[in-house]
Amino acid sequence: MKTDEKEIRLMATDLDGTLLNSRKEVPAEFEDWVCAHPDIKTVIASGRQYYNIRKLFPKAADRMIYLAENGGMVVENGEVIYASTIREEDVLDCIERFQEKEGHVVIVCGEKSAYMCHAGEDAERNAHMYYENLKFVEDLRGCVQEDHMIKIAVFFEDYDADTYYRGMEKVHDRLNVVLSGECWIDIANKEVCKGAALKFLQDRYDISADESMAFGDFLNDESMLLQCTESYAMSNGHSLLKEKARYIAPSNDEDGVMKILRAVNFCNCSCS
Secondary structure, three states, rough: OOOOOOOOOOEEHHHHHHHHHOOOOOOOOOHHHHOOOOOOOOEEEOOOOOOHHHHHOOOHHHHEEEHHHOOOOEOOOOEEEEEEOOOOHHHHOOOOOOOOOOOEEEEEOOOOOOEOOOHHHHHHHHHHHHOOOOEOOOOOOHHHHHHOEEEEEEOOOOOOOHHHHHEEEEEEEOEEEEEEEEEEEEEEEOOOHHHHHHHHHHHHOOOOOEEEEEEEOOOOHHHHHHOEEEEEEEEOOOOHHHHHEEEEEEOHOOOOOHHHHOOOOEEOOOOO
């Protein structure tokens, strides 16, 4: 049964824990939905690298906008239309701060590639999961001048990023730290967040919050959900995010995003 008719011109969704199920699979109908709704700008918003996100959508890749690195970079039609580059000295400071701590693995993320030193099997497996273009280097400091750095990701081998996040020392005022998963924190320029990048797209295409829909599951999705009137937190999501969202969607393992998209009557749909 369809819900009330809605004039939606932009639909944004997070990936892990939201659109993807626990096996990291894209819902079977999602790309068909994208192709059937050309009047709706579909935005994939993730902490993942652009190259990693794009490969998940072989059928509809060219029909979507990619909000990568938690909003640090936006790519449309293969072109970077927005990027927030971290100062070299701030990247170096973060490398020194986190590399010296046992159980922390640092990944420096640029426009062209991500860079890390060899680490444990679990850390490297997770890195390959989220970064398609990934280079292993002897010294992270040496790669800073090779690329425009967008984000520093820190992997926690004990899968307890939340505890570290709540007690961590303050980073430079130019930077912001977000908890982006049970084993990840992400560091980027202070203005960088999914909500700011989404606002850039809304302004670029003259789309209002009332014409926007978003789905998320973790705290790095909060700013994006607040940018959209039709905001959905997944039932498997963080409790604090659920307090901010207008609606609760079924879990990612219940095909939650697609259940909502199938239920909404998009009055601007041009398909037959």
